[in-house]
Amino acid sequence: MKILVINGPNLNMLGIREPDHYGKETYDDLVAKIRAYCEKKGVEVELFQSNHEGALVDEIQGAYGRVEGIVINPGAYTHTSIAILDAVKAVGIPTVEVHISKVEEREDFRQISYVRLACVKTITGQGTNGYLEAIDFLTEGK
Numbered sequence: 616m617k618i619l620v621i622n623g624p625n626l627n628m629l630g631i632r633e634p635d636h637y638g639k640e641t642y643d644d645l646v647a648k649i650r651a652y653c654e655k656k657g658v659e660v661e662l663f664q665s666n667h668e669g670a671l672v673d674e675i676q677g678a679y680g681r682v683e684g685i686v687i688n689p690g691a692y693t694h695t696s697i698a699i700l701d702a703v704k705a706v707g708i709p710t711v712e713v714h715i716s717k718v719e720e721r722e723d724f725r726q727i728s729y730v731r732l733a734c735v736k737t738i739t740g741q742g743t744n745g746y747l748e749a750i751d752f753l754t755e756g757k
């Protein structure tokens with residue numbers, strides 16, 4: 616099974632940005648953690664990060680017919696991007712939405728998630744372990 620993990624804007628600043636919300640692990644730490652987890656599980660994984668909405672849309676479209684599951688943390692685009700929602704709908708690939716922080720306990724503007732409308736599951740507030748949970752869900756259905 617092949618999974619694509621997509622991270623949106625400012626997630627490359629993990630470890631530096633607002634550690635109270637996002638912890639001290641860097642983006643490179645996250646990549647290493649996901650790769651090690653997938654290797655142990657025998658799951659093939661690709662990772663992609665961009666600060667640009669169109670690049671995220673291109674990556675989702677490019678996954679069509681190539682991967683069997685997507686894990687996505689669209690960062691702030693979660694709360695604004697109909698284009699990312701439409702891309703996930705377009706490819707029809709089972710997609711899990713992940714947020715490192717507990718978005719439901721934060722500002723009002725973080726309470727809207729467009730991409731959620733196309734996702735099979737949402738995981739919030741588990742730190743970077745949320746990505747591993749998402750991979751378990753896509754590979755084992757739980």
Ligand code: DQA
Binds near residue numbers: 624689690713718
């Ligand atoms: C985030 C939550 C978003 O509201 C925020 O804009 C992010 C990160 C999270 O992982 O908790 O960039 O998606």
